[in-house]
Amino acid sequence: MAILITISIFLLSAQVIGSAQMLSHHHIIGILGESILLPCSLNSSAPVVPARLKFYWTVNETILAHVFYDGKENNDPQDSFYKNRTEIFTDLLSSRNFSLLLKDLRVKDDLTTFFVFYRQEDENSNELIQKKKMCSTILRVAKSFQKPVVTVNYEDRKAECTSRGGYPEPRLTWTNQNGLLDHEDPQITQDSGSGTVNIYSTVNITENQMVTCTIFNPTLKETLNTTKSTSEVQEGFTPSIIGVTVPIITVLILICFGVFYFVYKKGCGARGGATGASSGATGASSGATGPTDFPQLPEVVLLVPELVLLVPELVLQEQEVVPQEPEVMLQEPEVEILVPEVLLQETEVMPQETAVVLQEVMKSRAF
Known part of the structure; x- marks a missing residue:
C-alpha cells in the first residue's frame, strides 16, 4: 500500500513536469492477438543504476501497466488488465533501454497512450535524475480482413459482399464499370471473444454488370477487393456443365449408334x-x-x-x-x-x- 501511495504521488508530480515539457507522441501499430514492442530509450549522459532506479509504464497517465521499483519488478499495483502481458528487459536498463513488450494485443488496447515516468536516487536517496515523463506512445491495434466474398442473388437481383475477422471497422464501397454504386448501409457485427469485426453489404444489380466490392482497413491502410459478373452464366460455371454434359452426350450417341447398327443388321x-x-x-x-x-x-x-x-x-x-x-x-x-x-x-x-x-x-x- 505504501508503494502504491508513493507511486501515485510520483505520477502526479511527473504529470505536471510532463505537461510543461509538451511531449511529442510516437504512433505505433500492433496486430490483434500478437505482441508489440513499445520502444523507450533514455536520452541522458547520466549513468543508470538499476538498483536505485524507479520507473513506471502507465496508460493514459492513470493506469499502471508495469512497475520497476528499487531495483526490481514489483507488479502488485499493476492493473489486472495487464497481468502477465508485460515484460521489460532488466539486462538492458543500465544501457538506458526502458522498452516495454506488450503481449496478446486486444481490442481494448487500441487508441491507448503509454508513458514512462522515472527517477533515480543515489545511495542517500538524493535525487540524481529528476522525475521525468517520456516515451509517449499511442498504440493502434488492427487486423487484416479476409478477402471479400461476393455472391449474386438472381432472385432478388442483388449482389452480396461479406468479409470477416478484421479490425477496426472498415470502409466498404461498391463499384461497377461506370463508377460508384449506391448501396445500403453495411451490417457490422463484432465477435464477443476476439473482438474482430464482420461486415455484410448488398447492392442492387442489373444484367451484364461487373460489380466490385472493396474493403479498406483505415489503420493498416490495406485494400482488398473482389469482382463478380452479374450474368447468370458465371465464369467457371460453364466448364463444369461441359465437363458433365459432353460425356453424357457421347454415351448417348454411342448407344444410338449401337441400336441403329443392331436394327440394321437384323x-x-x-x-x-x-x-x-x-x-x-x-x-x-x-x-x-x-x-x-x-x-x-x-x-x-x-x-x-x-x-x-x-x-x-x-x-x-x-x-x-x-x-x-x-x-x-x-x-x-x-x-x-x-x-x-x-x-x-x-x-x-x-x-x-x-x-x-x-x-x-x-x-x-x-x-
Whole structure:
C-alpha cells in the first residue's frame, strides 16, 4: 500500500513536469492477438543504476501497466488488465533501454497512450535524475480482413459482399464499370471473444454488370477487393456443365449408334432370308415345269432334301409345302436313305407335284 501511495504521488508530480515539457507522441501499430514492442530509450549522459532506479509504464497517465521499483519488478499495483502481458528487459536498463513488450494485443488496447515516468536516487536517496515523463506512445491495434466474398442473388437481383475477422471497422464501397454504386448501409457485427469485426453489404444489380466490392482497413491502410459478373452464366460455371454434359452426350450417341447398327443388321438378315426363300420358291416352280429346263436343275437338287423331309408333314397335316432355307443341305445323306422309305410307304398319298419333282431328281441322278 505504501508503494502504491508513493507511486501515485510520483505520477502526479511527473504529470505536471510532463505537461510543461509538451511531449511529442510516437504512433505505433500492433496486430490483434500478437505482441508489440513499445520502444523507450533514455536520452541522458547520466549513468543508470538499476538498483536505485524507479520507473513506471502507465496508460493514459492513470493506469499502471508495469512497475520497476528499487531495483526490481514489483507488479502488485499493476492493473489486472495487464497481468502477465508485460515484460521489460532488466539486462538492458543500465544501457538506458526502458522498452516495454506488450503481449496478446486486444481490442481494448487500441487508441491507448503509454508513458514512462522515472527517477533515480543515489545511495542517500538524493535525487540524481529528476522525475521525468517520456516515451509517449499511442498504440493502434488492427487486423487484416479476409478477402471479400461476393455472391449474386438472381432472385432478388442483388449482389452480396461479406468479409470477416478484421479490425477496426472498415470502409466498404461498391463499384461497377461506370463508377460508384449506391448501396445500403453495411451490417457490422463484432465477435464477443476476439473482438474482430464482420461486415455484410448488398447492392442492387442489373444484367451484364461487373460489380466490385472493396474493403479498406483505415489503420493498416490495406485494400482488398473482389469482382463478380452479374450474368447468370458465371465464369467457371460453364466448364463444369461441359465437363458433365459432353460425356453424357457421347454415351448417348454411342448407344444410338449401337441400336441403329443392331436394327440394321437384323433387317439385312431378314431380307437375306426372304430372298433365299423367294429363290427357293422360284426354283421349285421352275422344276415343276419339266425336265427340259436344265439351267435350273441345280436349284431343284438343292430343294430335294427339303421336299423329302417335308413329305411326312404334308401327308399327316395336309399342308402346303413350304420351302426351307438351303441349310438342310448338310442333311443330304439322311435324305438319300429316307427317300426310298417315303416312296414305298407314302406313294398313294403323295401330292402329284412332289412326285413329279422326285421323278425328275431320280432321272438327273441316273445321269
